[in-house]
Amino acid sequence: MDIIRSLDTMHALALGWRARGKKVGFVPTMGYLHRGHTTLIELMRQRCEILVVSIYVNPLQFGPNEDLSRYPRDPEGDSRRCEGAGCDILFMPDNLYPPDFRTTVSVGAVTTRWEGAERPTHFQGVATVVCRLFGLVQPTAAMFGEKDFQQFTVLQSMARDLAMGIEIVPGPLVRDHDGLALSSRNVYLSPIERHRALSLHRALFLIRDHTSTSAAERLAAGRAVLDCDGLDYLAIVDPDTLEPVDHIDRPLRAIAAARYGRTRLLDNVALEP
Numbered sequence: 001m002d003i004i005r006s007l008d009t010m011h012a013l014a015l016g017w018r019a020r021g022k023k024v025g026f027v028p029t030m031g032y033l034h035r036g037h038t039t040l041i042e043l044m045r046q047r048c049e050i051l052v053v054s055i056y057v058n059p060l061q062f063g064p065n066e067d068l069s070r071y072p073r074d075p076e077g078d079s080r081r082c083e084g085a086g087c088d089i090l091f092m093p094d095n096l097y098p099p100d101f102r103t104t105v106s107v108g109a110v111t112t113r114w115e116g117a118e119r120p121t122h123f124q125g126v127a128t129v130v131c132r133l134f135g136l137v138q139p140t141a142a143m144f145g146e147k148d149f150q151q152f153t154v155l156q157s158m159a160r161d162l163a164m165g166i167e168i169v170p171g172p173l174v175r176d177h178d179g180l181a182l183s184s185r186n187v188y189l190s191p192i193e194r195h196r197a198l199s200l201h202r203a204l205f206l207i208r209d210h211t212s213t214s215a216a217e218r219l220a221a222g223r224a225v226l227d228c229d230g231l232d233y234l235a236i237v238d239p240d241t242l243e244p245v246d247h248i249d250r251p252l253r254a255i256a257a258a259r260y261g262r263t264r265l266l267d268n269v270a271l272e273p
């Protein structure tokens, strides 16, 4: 595995692969890698000839009072994990934006609800960084985890609307042994908060396994078991538009964001009728 920090080196390599018609797989991350990330890397490995992983903590997607400065980092451990999962090129730029950078990418209605309502500039930051990374890495396919379900929908919409010619592949949500969705931010949780946070996936699984066809009834049952310091949202939505639904009559998604102390956790689960 090679580690590349220079934007020019990354771009020159990528253009060479493109000219030779290589299948390039890409897994963008913000580092502090766990089994959720390495699962995506291993799955992408099977679909491509050259596998690029990026690690970049993107300032554009953090709001003014969010955790940019204290976001956890472990470059040496990350590099070992990437190599172990089959990565060819670890792209780890110190900075991704030149001083005269002036473009933002805005994806529209799917960005306004849920995470977008809580974090108004977040998806613009995500879409902009992913667009720039796509330009530098020139992948044929990129994988994003269903853990961040709205993010996946936003990026799939972006690639389709802008005819980028990059396949956006969903990666499965990976959980810890006790069901908690793996997240780099789980390290912020105190032992008590972590224990209480188990109610998040329990609430979602209860919503999934409930037999009512009424979304309101299922959500009430979920809310009743949820123990958190603040529920930002718990909803059943159409997986493509992310609009809330009333009836469980087709494949849908239950999505949630809840706060434990200063930590916000996201989780979601697929619902079948």
Ligand code: AMP
Pocket: 028, 029, 030, 031, 036, 037, 040, 143, 144, 145, 146, 147, 148, 171, 172, 173, 174, 175, 181, 182, 183, 184
């Ligand atoms: P992050 O480093 O948190 O920005 O995440 C990088 C990629 O890994 C994104 O596509 C995430 O959706 C994905 N990811 C993060 N946590 C998980 C998880 N528990 N299971 C699957 N994918 C994940």
